Amino acid sequence: MYIEKQLKKRRLPDLFTFEDGRKVTAENADERRAEFREILQREIYGEMPVLPDFVRGEVIKEPADRDCAGKAKISRIQLTFSVKGEEFSFPFWLVMPRLVRMPRFVVAINFRDNMPDEYIPCEELIDRGIGFAAFCYKDVTSDDNDMTNGLAGVLAKVGYNDTGKLAMWAYSASRVLDWVLENCDIDRQNIAVAGHSRLGKTALVCGAFDERFTCAYSNDSGCSGAAITRDKQGEQVAFISVRFDYWFCKKYHDYSDRHHDMPFDQHFLLAAIAPRNLYVASALEDTWADPESEYLCCVAAGEYWKLYGKTGFVYNGERMANVTEVFHEGCIAYHMRSGVHYWSREDWNKFLDYFLK
Ligand code: GTR
Numbered sequence: 001m002y003i004e005k006q007l008k009k010r011r012l013p014d015l016f017t018f019e020d021g022r023k024v025t026a027e028n029a030d031e032r033r034a035e036f037r038e039i040l041q042r043e044i045y046g047e048m049p050v051l052p053d054f055v056r057g058e059v060i061k062e063p064a065d066r067d068c069a070g071k072a073k074i075s076r077i078q079l080t081f082s083v084k085g086e087e088f089s090f091p092f093w094l095v096m097p098r099l100v101r102m103p104r105f106v107v108a109i110n111f112r113d114n115m116p117d118e119y120i121p122c123e124e125l126i127d128r129g130i131g132f133a134a135f136c137y138k139d140v141t142s143d144d145n146d147m148t149n150g151l152a153g154v155l156a157k158v159g160y161n162d163t164g165k166l167a168m169w170a171y172s173a174s175r176v177l178d179w180v181l182e183n184c185d186i187d188r189q190n191i192a193v194a195g196h197s198r199l200g201k202t203a204l205v206c207g208a209f210d211e212r213f214t215c216a217y218s219n220d221s222g223c224s225g226a227a228i229t230r231d232k233q234g235e236q237v238a239f240i241s242v243r244f245d246y247w248f249c250k251k252y253h254d255y256s257d258r259h260h261d262m263p264f265d266q267h268f269l270l271a272a273i274a275p276r277n278l279y280v281a282s283a284l285e286d287t288w289a290d291p292e293s294e295y296l297c298c299v300a301a302g303e304y305w306k307l308y309g310k311t312g313f314v315y316n317g318e319r320m321a322n323v324t325e326v327f328h329e330g331c332i333a334y335h336m337r338s339g340v341h342y343w344s345r346e347d348w349n350k351f352l353d354y355f356l357k
Contacts, residue, residue: 001317007296010230012265015304019263029274029307036272037209039264044224046163046249048209049155049171052081055178060091072097072126074115081175084158088151092135092176095122096184103131104190104355105180107173107213109199109206110134119196119343128352131186133176137199140172141165145246164248166224169199170206177212192217192279192355196343197289198247201225208272215277217351219343222289224248226280228266228297229259234288237262270301275308275331279354281347282336284323291336292320298332305331328354 015032016024019039024032041047057080063073073096080089093115097103108120113136116122120134137143141150143165148156151168173193180186192215195203200221207216218226223235224247241253255262270278280298282291295315302312314329321327326335333354337346 002319003296003299003315003317006292007299010228010265010296010300011260012228012230012267012300013263015267015271015301024307026307026309029304033272033274036264036268040205040208040269040272041167041249042251043255043262043264044164044248044252045167045205047160048167049083049160049163052083052175052178053085055079055081055175055182057179057183068095068123068126070098072122074122077179079175079179081178083154086154086158088154090135090139090150090172092133094131094133094180094184095126096131097126097129100129100131102185102187103129104192105184105186106130106132106192106194106217106355107176107180107206108132108134109137109169109173109193109195109202111138111196111199112136113139121345121348124345124348125352128356130352130355131184133180135172135176137169137172137202140169143198147246162249164246164252166198166202166205166247169202170209173202173206174210174212177210181212188212190214190355192277194219194351196220196347197222197341198244201247204269204273207276207278208269211276213276215279215355216273217279217281217355219281219347219351220283220286220289220341221280222286222294224252224266225289226266226270226297227290227293228300229262229293230265232293233290235290265297265300267297267300270297270332271304274301274304274312275310277331277333277354279333279351281334281351282321283340283342284336284338286341289341295321295334295336298334302330302332326350326353328357
């Protein structure tokens with residue numbers, strides 16, 4: 001079939017063979033996923049910090065009666081945690097529907113600190129009974145190669161000198177969840193982490209490393225996110241590992257001009273999320289991210305869910321996705337909408353259709 005042929009041309013490293021040559025079976029599928037996480041830390045994202053010594057939060061803004069037309073409670077929490085004895089603190093928004101007792105929950109990693117925000121349609125989420133937390137990634141650490149500020153500075157002090165910033169933002173989303181699980185009544189069987197673009201890459205890393213998230217949702221994440229790297233169109237390792245070197249560990253640069261030598265590809269990241277749910281969204285005109293490589297990555301990773309007796313990705317093998325369809329049948333869901341690189345309401349609504357199933 002057409003899709004399988006396209007995938008074969010990418011010559012991907014095998015998900016089903018350990019680095020020591022052993023074959024992966026249903027019995028050792030979790031062990032291989034642990035190896036995916038090791039490989040991803042070693043080759044691309046850098047070392048994920050240890051769990052914090054403690055996490056605590058202080059309410060710095062109480063909800064108001066008219067929040068979201070009176071349908072929600074919006075509070076602001078200042079979160080503090082410590083890693084190897086060094087403390088760090090940043091704020092997040094907590095938005096809970098007033099009438100839902102145990103809401104499904106999303107941790108959204110955002111570009112801005114607004115609530116609502118053009119990327120976070122607060123009322124749509126609330127109207128569908130979802131509770132959520134959102135934070136601005138720059139409150140964790142700046143989006144540049146300054147490794148002295150925020151969490152980057154804290155981690156450098158305690159000996160993490162090669163953790164990329166995507167991993168830091170992902171780690172922080174997990175700390176938000178630590179607090180939420182301690183302090184809010186939410187449906188623990190349905191917790192997603194979500195992000196767009198560089199923060200879509202971040203959401204995937206978070207989902208791969210933190211199994212409390214039952215779903216990871218990446219929107220237009222592209223290169224070093226949900227797209228296959230080998231022979232992808234648009235952005236490539238040669239660009240991203242130079243322009244955004246600080247998102248990654250140093251080793252990733254080695255693959256700049258030889259990505260065919262990488263002992264992994266992005267389907268390792270997606271497969272690390274198995275057997276939980278994964279949502280990948282693309283946009284037709286987002287050629288820099290490359291929707292085709294995102295779709296193919298779902299096809300490649302989907303095989304891994306079979307080890308758990310689950311259906312991975314249910315797709316059309318004859319062609320790429322078009323903008324009118326959604327693929328919501330399997331544990332990996334996908335849609336491609338019309339338009340450009342953006343986190344649109346259509347993306348959220350389609351994701352929520354799947355998350356609320
Ligand atoms: C671009 C970058 C992409 C994507 C995007 C974004 O400049 O090359 O990988 O992350 O930024 O985050 O909007």
